[in-house]
Structures are given as structure tokens and as C-alpha cells.
């Protein structure tokens with residue numbers, strides 16, 4: 119393994135692949151090293167606080183809108199920054215991994231925005247991480263607005279080391295993109311724009327705001343140039359939407375409903391409570407009252423503060439079979455209609471074949487207007503109980519539901535271990551967030567003994583065998599062991615990705631694969 123020492127103590131712990139030297143320049147690594155030096159410790163503290171908060175909630179502490187920030191919520195005067203160039207009309211945002219093939223398709227898809235995703239849609243092999251940066255740098259001058267979603271704060275990038283520790287993956291994805299593309303984006307008439315995943319509270323938003331301030335200062339870019347749209351995709355963040363926008367207000371561009379991770383967060387945060395037992399994944403839809411409360415509150419909060427509310431991802435992807443395709447489009451259309459009618463300004467799609475459907479729905483509601491921020495939704499009054507009223511849709515799983523979750527988790531793990539972060543399984547998009555839901559539901563059903571371990575082990579045997587049939591290349595023992603560690607353990611691991619990354623993706627790089 120090549121270990122080279124470069125500027126500001128950042129060590130590259132991997133061989134240089136094709137064109138990696140164009141991204142991992144001494145100056146770019148120096149920039150990332152400065153971010154790591156400034157924010158590495160604080161990020162560790164925030165992760166510890168996540169753990170403490172999880173323990174408090176598990177011990178029965180109530181979750182509510184914070185008292186300490188009541189004045190921020192009550193103050194009607196503050197607003198976020200005005201929309202930056204390219205971010206005024208966001209009726210269709212297409213997401214996908216930053217790969218060359220998808221980049222071309224996304225940029226030609228007719229969507230207003232391409233969200234290039236290093237988080238749920240990407241398996242962070244070192245090649246995907248550096249290759250993704252190369253793709254972004256190569257498309258920087260295209261007309262479509264580019265938004266980059268760095269990995270979450272919980273992940274490390276083991277191939278870059280600062281002061282003897284892995285650099286936070288979020289700072290690597292953010293820092294390399296910012297270093298190489300912020301100025302070219304400005305020259306092309308846009309700016310460095312980001313989508314921030316998996317935030318849990320206002321302090322994490324403050325960290326990102328400080329990252330933006332330092333990054334702008336280091337490159338001599340005017341303060342307030344960055345724009346960030348924050349995914350509300352954890353239950354604790356849902357109670358701090360106003361505060362998150364407030365912390366980031368000079369850089370905030372809106373909030374996105376990260377509905378998959380939101381459900382995952384709800385399940386894992388309250389996994390110990392029987393009133394949070396949910397039925398088969400397919401039965402928990404956006405019409406469930408607690409999901410509706412979350413999206414209504416998101417729209418109201420954004421519009422009150424002059425920010426865009428961006429809708430979430432429907433799981434259906436159009437297949438090749440005409441009937442299945444029609445059915446998928448009809449489901450997505452209904453979903454987008456609900457969003458547009460409830461006040462969202464645009465929404466996410468997972469596939470170029472969904473762009474025209476989403477656009478037609480938002481065209482119908484917005485017409486010539488670029489957004490509907492002036493629709494205030496003052497009628498919305500969401501309480502803590504509304505956000506947490508899961509009991510109304512709770513119920514036991516069916517045998518098919520248990521099997522489906524096991525199958526999805528295994529198939530996704532197989533894809534992820536070989537470097538694919540999003541896949542279509544039976545016409546549905548599966549990515550990191552949906553795999554997290556799948557394994558967490560099985561864990562929760564086991565924990566509350568609504569299914570027994572023998573049944574799960576039998577289904578696991580069946581599904582591992584089926585996986586071997588469908589994907590002969592899959593390392594079945596490793597996939598099964600990953601499932602067992604992250605799903606059958608007494609304590610639920612907070613995410614499956616740090617375990618799988620450390621054991622598989624890093625080792626792969628060290629072996630020079």
C-alpha cells in the first residue's frame with residue numbers, strides 16, 4: 119500500500135488510481151486538512167452527543183420542541199438568504215450517484231437540479247469517492263444546477279488521515295468539491311451548492327455553517343455564496359427545523375423531506391417502544407398521519423422563512439415492462455400531486471423516466487411561478503404528539519413482509535459491497551436508507567417478539583440461497599455475517615455502513631482491489 123505524506127499532515131492511505139492526482143493535489147489535500155484540523159474534534163463531540171441523546175430518549179425522556187429556542191421559533195422577522203442563481207425554480211431535482219453514466223443522463227434529463235449523491239446512493243469505495251469528484255469537476259460548466267450531497271457526519275474516510283485519524287467523510291466530500299469546483303461554479307453563473315444529510319439537531323447545522331464560513335474565507339469567496347438545503351430525515355431534526363434554518367440562514371436554501379431515513383430514524387430512536395412497532399414497510403406510506411404531520415410542518419417552516427420546501431423520493435422506478443411502468447408512473451404521480459398540493463416547491467426523482475411526470479404535476483400547480491413560497495400554510499399546527507403518533511398505523515408484520523425485508527437487506531448489502539450504492543429490486547429503488555429500514559424493522563420485530571428468531575433464521579437461509587442464485591458473484595458468507603451483526607444483535611447498530619465500510623471497503627483498497 120502506498121502511504122504518502124502531503125501538505126498539512128494529510129496522508130493518502132491508498133494507491134493513486136487513474137487521474138486521482140487531478141483531485142488529490144497537494145493544495146486540495148491541504149484544504150481538506152485545514153477543515154479536518156478546524157472541525158474534527160467538534161464533529162466527534164457532536165457524535166457523542168447523538169449517542170447521549172439516543173440514550174436519554176431510550177430511557178424515556180420526552181422529545182419535544184426545545185424550550186431554549188422558543189424565541190427563535192416565535193420571532194416572525196428572520197428569513198433565510200434569497201435563492202441563489204439556479205436555485206429559484208427547483209420543481210424537479212434528480213438524484214443519483216456521481217458516476218459518469220448517470221451524470222450525463224441526469225444533466226440531459228430535463229430536471230432543474232442534479233443532486234450528486236455521495237450518501238444514500240453511493241457505496242463509498244475509494245474509487246467511487248475520488249472518481250465522483252472527477253465527474254463533478256468535469257461537468258461543472260453544464261447549465262443544470264449541481265447540488266452535492268456529501269456523506270453524513272457519522273462516516274469516516276479511512277483513505278485520508280489527519281493527525282493520525284481518518285478524516286470525517288463529510289469534510290472530504292465537501293472539501294474536495296468546494297476546492298475544485300466553487301470558483302468554476304461561480305464563473306459559470308451558479309455557486310457551490312450542497313444538500314446536507316442526516317443532521318440530528320441545530321448544533322450540527324451550526325457546525326456546517328462554520329465549515330462554510332471557513333471554506334469561503336480560505337478560498338477568498340464572498341461570505342454567503344454557499345447554499346445548503348438540509349434533509350430533514352431524523353426524528354430529532356423534525357423538532358428543530360426552524361433552528362436548523364436559523365443556524366444556517368445566510369447559507370440556507372431550504373429543507374428536503376428525506377422520508378426514508380426519517381422512517382429509519384423513527385424506528386431506531388424508538389425501537390424499544392411497542393407503540394412504535396410498524397407493520398410491513400410497504401404499508402407505511404406518506405399518507406400515514408405522522409408522515410403527513412412531518413411534511414406539513416416542513417412546508418410551513420420553510421415558507422415562513424422564505425425557503426424552498428423540496429419533496430422526497432417515491433420508491434418506484436419505471437421498469438421495461440409497459441404495465442409495470444404505467445403502474446409506477448401512476449404511483450409517483452399521485453405522490454407528487456400530494457406534495458405539490460400541500461405546498462412543496464418541487465420534489466426529488468430517482469430516475470430520468472420520472473422527470474416529466476414530476477414536472478407535469480408541479481407545472482400544474484405552479485404554472486409560470488418558480489415556486490410557491492408565498493403559500494404560507496398558516497393553517498398547519500403540528501404538535502409533538504402529531505409527529506410521534508405512530509400507534510395509529512401500527513400493526514404486526516406479515517410473513518411476506520419479513521421475508522421482503524430480509525431479501526432487500528441482503529441484496530442491497532451485496533450491491534454495496536461491490537461498489538453499487540443504489541439498485542432497483544422488483545421495481546423499487548433500494549439505497550442505503552431503505553436498506554436501513556429493512557434491517558431495522560426485522561430487528562424491532564425480533565426485539566418485541568412479534569416474530570421469532572427461528573423463523574428469521576429459516577428465512578435468512580432461504581434468502582441467502584436465493585441471493586446466491588441471483589448474484590453468483592456475491593460473497594454470501596460475508597453478506598450473511600453483515601446481516602447477522604447489524605440485525606440480529608441485541609443492541610441495534612446505529613448504521614450498517616461504518617461496520618461494512620471498515621471491514622470490506624477499506625480492506626479492499628488495502629489489497630489494491
Ligand SMILES: CC(=O)SCCNC(=O)CCNC(=O)[C@H](O)C(C)(C)COP(=O)(O)OP(=O)(O)OC[C@H]1O[C@@H](n2cnc3c(N)ncnc32)[C@H](O)[C@@H]1OP(=O)(O)O
Nearest residue numbers: 213214220223224238239378431468469540541542549551
Ligand atoms: C432515500 C434517498 O436517499 S433517495 C436518493 C438516493 N438514491 C438515488 O439517488 C437513486 C438514484 N437512482 C438510481 O441509482 C437508479 O435509478 C437505479 C439504480 C434505481 C436504477 O438504475 P438502472 O437499473 O440503471 O435503471 P435503468 O436501466 O432503467 O436506467 C436507464 C438509464 O437511465 C440512467 N439512470 C437511471 N437512474 C438515473 C439517475 N438517478 N440519474 C441519472 N441517470 C439515471 C441509467 O444510467 C441508464 O442510462 P443508460 O441508458 O445510459 O445506461
Ligand SMILES: O=CC(=O)O
Nearest residue numbers: 376377378379551
Ligand atoms: O435521503 C433521502 C431519504 O429519503 O433518506
Ligand SMILES: [Mg+2]
Nearest residue numbers: 238376379551
Ligand atoms: Mg437519506
